[in-house]
Amino acid sequence: MKEKKSINFHSDNPHSQNLGYIVYEGDLLNAISKCISKCKSIKRYDNKISDNTSDINIHTKIDELEKNDIQFKFKNKNYDQTAMNITFKHTKSNSTKPRQIFYDNEILGLLPINEYSYNLIWSMPNKFFDQVNKASSATLLEYLSDRVSFVTGDIKKTNIHTSFPLSSRHASSYFCENNLLIGDAAHKFHPLAGLGLNMGIEDVATLSNLLSKSNNLRGTVCNFTIKRMSRIQSLQQLLDLIVTFHSSDILSAKLKLKILDYFNKTNYLKPKIIENATGLNNKDLVNL
Numbered sequence: 001m002k003e004k005k006s007i008n009f010h011s012d013n014p015h016s017q018n019l020g021y022i023v024y025e026g027d028l029l030n031a032i033s034k035c036i037s038k039c040k041s042i043k044r045y046d047n048k049i050s051d052n053t054s055d056i057n058i059h060t061k062i063d064e065l066e067k068n069d070i071q072f073k074f075k076n077k078n079y080d081q082t083a084m085n086i087t088f089k090h091t092k093s094n095s096t097k098p099r100q101i102f103y104d105n106e107i108l109g110l111l112p113i114n115e116y117s118y119n120l121i122w123s124m125p126n127k128f129f130d131q132v133n134k135a136s137s138a139t140l141l142e143y144l145s146d147r148v149s150f151v152t153g154d155i156k157k158t159n160i161h162t163s164f165p166l167s168s169r170h171a172s173s174y175f176c177e178n179n180l181l182i183g184d185a186a187h188k189f190h191p192l193a194g195l196g197l198n199m200g201i202e203d204v205a206t207l208s209n210l211l212s213k214s215n216n217l218r219g220t221v222c223n224f225t226i227k228r229m230s231r232i233q234s235l236q237q238l239l240d241l242i243v244t245f246h247s248s249d250i251l252s253a254k255l256k257l258k259i260l261d262y263f264n265k266t267n268y269l270k271p272k273i274i275e276n277a278t279g280l281n282n283k284d285l286v287n288l
Helices: 025-037 062-067 126-133 137-152 195-211 217-247 253-265 269-278 283-287
Strands: 005-008 056-059 074-090 099-103 106-114 117-125 155-171 179-181
Touching: 074 126, 074 137, 099 137, 106 137, 117 126, 117 137, 126 155, 137 155, 155 217, 195 217, 217 253
Parallel strands: 056 179
Antiparallel strands: 005 099, 074 117, 074 155, 099 106, 106 117
């Protein structure tokens, strides 16, 4: 049996009462829209773009740019991996703890739905995905059990959802003419650390905080761009380093396990990384 390592991201580690929640996306979008609508200087256009140069058009989705022929430059990275989204029930209590499992060149992110159910984002090389995608239900269950049963016990029921290619994307600028990018329109991450949602919330919180302190709209938007581009770029570099470390064949599996074990036990490094990735150390979030 191949060795594998699970990293426990329980909220006691960063000394926070709640590390995260599972939320309905529609409720989150409604809350963010209400927050943005309170600022009279910013207008939201769902199906049209304002030609008034005094307006700021906020874009949250990349297809909005393509549909309206708005030109932004992006730096893209293809990981040559595919992610499968699976929910499953299991026999061993997960204590409602999120976990990250490292197995060969695969990364399995487990987010608890309840004490005996997990939602899984399973990142794997494209060649292995082709194999898994063609596998029978019994073979898929065997693959999954071999990777997670040491944490979950027996798997009772699985539901396979969407699969998607893994890549990252970062805009060379978040603001051009009267168009501002936030969330997925500005940046896209590998799903390893759940940074897509976290950084989208940070975008809104940071913009809201800056707008509350200045009446200079365009100066505020430029300040927002500088702050957020620096933050996102540093996180993407850190995430790429983790993915490269795990996928590299230079280091032996045993050495990787020793490094991960050290990381899992540290009382300083892991909490700091978690705080950084979740935004717990971001003062702008208190204003959201």
